[in-house]
Amino acid sequence: MKLQTGNSRALRHDSLEEVRLPIMLVVTLGAALAVALALKHALPVEAVLPALVILMFAAAAFIGFAGFAAGRSMKQSIFDIAGVFTFVGVFIAAAVEPEQMVGLMESVRTEK
Numbered sequence: 001m002k003l004q005t006g007n008s009r010a011l012r013h014d015s016l017e018e019v020r021l022p023i024m025l026v027v028t029l030g031a032a033l034a035v036a037l038a039l040k041h042a043l044p045v046e047a048v049l050p051a052l053v054i055l056m057f058a059a060a061a062f063i064g065f066a067g068f069a070a071g072r073s074m075k076q077s078i079f080d081i082a083g084v085f086t087f088v089g090v091f092i093a094a095a096v097e098p099e100q101m102v103g104l105m106e107s108v109r110t111e112k
Contacts (some may be wrong), residue, residue: 024077024081025080025081025084028059028063028081028084028085029084029088032052032055032056032059032085032088035052035055036048036052039051039052039055046100046103047100047103047104047107049092049095049096049100050096050100050101050103050104051104052092053089053092053093053096053101054104056085056086056088056089056092057085057086057089059085060082060083060085060086060089061082063078063081063082063085064078064079064082066078067079067082
């Protein structure tokens with residue numbers, strides 16, 4: 001005997017949200033890893049971590065604004081991903097020596 005509920009569409013939508021969040025998280029963190037590997041080849045070694053921190057925070061801000069502008073159904077998932085980027089950025093920032101960040105900012109200033 002199969003039980004029918006009047007709100008089966010809402011149940012399917014919730015299960016899609018549960019699957020969509022991990023997929024989005026893996027894809028965005030994979031993209032961040034690809035960017036980190038590209039930075040490793042484009043920047044001096046001592047500038048990779050500070051640049052990655054800046055990119056993580058910028059990505060978190062962009063994703064957060066996208067979540068703010070998104071419809072109600074995706075808002076929570078997008079904010080979760082922005083939180084993960086912020087969390088990873090904070091942990092990477094803890095590994096960065098202050099001299100590395102100053103060196104990165106000075107190199108950006110001299111290029112202008």
